[in-house]
Amino acid sequence: MADRIEKVSIIISKGSLESVYPGLIMANGARMEGIEANVFFTFFGMDAIHKVKQQHIHVATVGNPALGMPTWVGGLPGVESFVTYKFEEEIAKLDIPPIPEFIELIADSGAQLYACKASVDLFKYDPKDFVPQLNGVITVGEFYEMAGGGQIIFT
Amino acid sequence: MTTMILGTPLDTDAEGFLQQPSQWSDEIASEIAQQNGIPVLTDRHWQVVRYMRDTFLNTGSAPTIRSLGKESGVSVKELYELFPKGPAKLAAKIGGIPKPKGCI
Numbered sequence: 001m002a003d004r005i006e007k008v009s010i011i012i013s014k015g016s017l018e019s020v021y022p023g024l025i026m027a028n029g030a031r032m033e034g035i036e037a038n039v040f041f042t043f044f045g046m047d048a049i050h051k052v053k054q055q056h057i058h059v060a061t062v063g064n065p066a067l068g069m070p071t072w073v074g075g076l077p078g079v080e081s082f083v084t085y086k087f088e089e090e091i092a093k094l095d096i097p098p099i100p101e102f103i104e105l106i107a108d109s110g111a112q113l114y115a116c117k118a119s120v121d122l123f124k125y126d127p128k129d130f131v132p133q134l135n136g137v138i139t140v141g142e143f144y145e146m147a148g149g150g151q152i153i154f155t
Numbered sequence: 156m157t158t159m160i161l162g163t164p165l166d167t168d169a170e171g172f173l174q175q176p177s178q179w180s181d182e183i184a185s186e187i188a189q190q191n192g193i194p195v196l197t198d199r200h201w202q203v204v205r206y207m208r209d210t211f212l213n214t215g216s217a218p219t220i221r222s223l224g225k226e227s228g229v230s231v232k233e234l235y236e237l238f239p240k241g242p243a244k245l246a247a248k249i250g251g252i253p254k255p256k257g258c259i
Contacts, residue, residue: 029258032220034240095219096259105221108231 007036007150009143014155015044015053016060017087017099023155024048024102031109036150039106040143042116045155046123049115049130054100058084100131107133114138114146161186172247172254176212179251188249192240196249200237203229207243208250217247217255 008030012023023039030037047053061067061074061083073079088098097105107113115130115137127137138146158167160183166174171187173179184204188196196204206227210218220243224231234242247255 025258028220031235032241032243034244094257094259095221097221105224105231108224108235109220110232110235 005030005035005151007038007147009038009040009147009150009152011040011042011152011154012045012048013042015047015057017057017084018059018064019155020045020048020057020099021091021096021102023153024099024106025096026153026155027106027111028102028109031106031111037106037109037111038114038146038150039111040114040116040138042119046115046119046125046130048099049103049113049134050125051129051131054103054131057099059087103131103133112146114143116140116143168254170248170254173251174253176208176251179208183251184249187251191245191248193238193245193249197237199229199233200246200249203227203234203237203242203246204250207246208252211247211250211252217243217252217257219243219257219259221259 008026010023010027012020014020027037027039041049047057058080061069061080062071064074067074067083096102103113112135113133114135117137117139120137127134156167156169157164158171159165163178163183165178165183168174185196188200193200203223206223207217218226220231220234223243224234229237238245243255247253
């Protein structure tokens with residue numbers, strides 16, 4: 001068997017529901033296998049750890065051809081909310097938690113959560129804007145240092 | 156495949172998960188725990204192991220880490236302290252049930 005993965009650092013860079021969940025599922029799955037996990041939130045991916053914004057993460061219904069919906073339909077009022085509601089309903093059936101609870105679960109599992117300093121500066125966020133589970137706001141250099149000896153996954 | 160545990164031939168998969176929960180006993184659980192880095196099963200370990208096993212026997216599938224944390228009486232934080240190498244997987248192995256198939 002190939003070398004076992006002992007550590008992963010997952011970067012979540014986008015803020016739509018379909019972009020946030022895969023990274024969180026990968027991080028949780030790593031911890032479930034006893035693999036050390038870091039999650040680094042950058043750009044709109046920071047919505048997942050923002051106290052207010054994490055409550056309103058939506059599926060992108062515009063510019064998302066895989067959804068099989070014409071862009072102009074995706075842009076109609078209420079469509080994005082409705083599609084998000086349906087997704088959330090299906091996700092709950094699989095016992096996958098809503099994003100705020102998922103962040104808590106992953107933190108409790110021992111994964112480390114970080115926000116990207118450049119993004120925090122760019123979006124003019126205050127560390128108090130983030131959930132208490134966040135381990136810190138770090139630079140790209142610190143991220144690479146922390147990721148040392150493991151795999152990096154960009155999502 | 157067959158694995159010998161405490162002198163008894165048991166039906167397991169390649170990773171050592173029992174394929175027939177009926178072949179399990181408390182002694183076998185302690186032995187599997189020792190082989191997987193848990194020298195002594197405390198009451199808290201047992202609580203998780205029994206919850207895992209009962210859920211599997213009653214529903215046909217192992218609980219997710221989320222329901223384990225909510226319903227076993229042991230928090231997610233403590234689950235990882237008790238089973239650092241993966242609570243759901245290890246508790247299933249010690250509890251004598253097949254490897255959990257879910258991603259969550």
